[in-house]
Amino acid sequence: MTVDLSGFHAVKHALRFRPDLVASVTVTSFAAAAALCDELAPDVREALLARAVEGPVDHPTGVSAVALRPAVDRGVLLSRSAPLLLLDHPRHPGNAGAAVRVAAAVGASGVAVLGDLDPWHPAVLRGSAGLHFALPVLSCGLDEVVGTVVALDASGDPWNGLPDDAVLAVGSERAGLSASVRARADGVVALPMRPGVSSLNLATAASAALYAWRLGVSPPAGSAAGRGGTGHGPPPG
Numbered sequence: 001m002t003v004d005l006s007g008f009h010a011v012k013h014a015l016r017f018r019p020d021l022v023a024s025v026t027v028t029s030f031a032a033a034a035a036l037c038d039e040l041a042p043d044v045r046e047a048l049l050a051r052a053v054e055g056p057v058d059h060p061t062g063v064s065a066v067a068l069r070p071a072v073d074r075g076v077l078l079s080r081s082a083p084l085l086l087l088d089h090p091r092h093p094g095n096a097g098a099a100v101r102v103a104a105a106v107g108a109s110g111v112a113v114l115g116d117l118d119p120w121h122p123a124v125l126r127g128s129a130g131l132h133f134a135l136p137v138l139s140c141g142l143d144e145v146v147g148t149v150v151a152l153d154a155s156g157d158p159w160n161g162l163p164d165d166a167v168l169a170v171g172s173e174r175a176g177l178s179a180s181v182r183a184r185a186d187g188v189v190a191l192p193m194r195p196g197v198s199s200l201n202l203a204t205a206a207s208a209a210l211y212a213w214r215l216g217v218s219p220p221a222g223s224a225a226g227r228g229g230t231g232h233g234p235p236p237g
């Protein structure tokens, strides 16, 4: 099965992480594409131009590609050494794409999606800037998810770190966490917000929690959450 990648950044990321899957690249002009590579990503210049043919491209950067979808690695649902992000029935492809992007950036082990939204829908791919090729991105059922589940909710307990092998669950835009994810969760935690703010966007909440893990952010000393914390993020470097 193939997917269409629109724009230089999506093509660049696919070439960086899975050049073997990028079947063809279309550019409006070889010279303009080469100049973009020189300016923004010299590391993919050779791979991009080697696959390029000139033709019409419906993107302002003048670059698009067709890539094969990677084989689904469902092993990430069973065990992992970095958190798995679990999106609980997301509705908006752009939010799911933004969540994939931050999960890739932070070094999460993958992104799993509950519900009807196809995580490989073109609009989700646009939102991730092609970073679907950097980590496993898949649909799953809740019963397939093994391990400690830490769920995010604005009314949860104080942040207490995230174990490296945890599943971080984030609720949907309007409904928040589903009853089944809430029941499955080993803990429900909140990211502190200023009074008056009711919630963060789901990708923003995922980003804050994953970066807290990545940076090894601990609960404030002396806070209830600071006693007996669990996760410490990855080793430095």
Ligand SMILES: C[S@@+](CC[C@H](N)C(=O)[O-])C[C@H]1O[C@@H](n2cnc3c(N)ncnc32)[C@H](O)[C@@H]1O
Pocket: 151, 152, 153, 154, 155, 169, 170, 171, 172, 173, 174, 175, 176, 177, 189, 190, 191, 192, 193, 198, 199, 200, 201, 202, 203, 205, 206
């Ligand atoms: C837009 S919010 C959902 C708002 C929804 N109306 C509700 O009642 O939960 C989307 C998801 O982001 C996460 N989230 C947003 N703000 C959060 C916060 N301050 N602390 C923890 N999680 C948060 C939660 O997982 C939430 O389900």
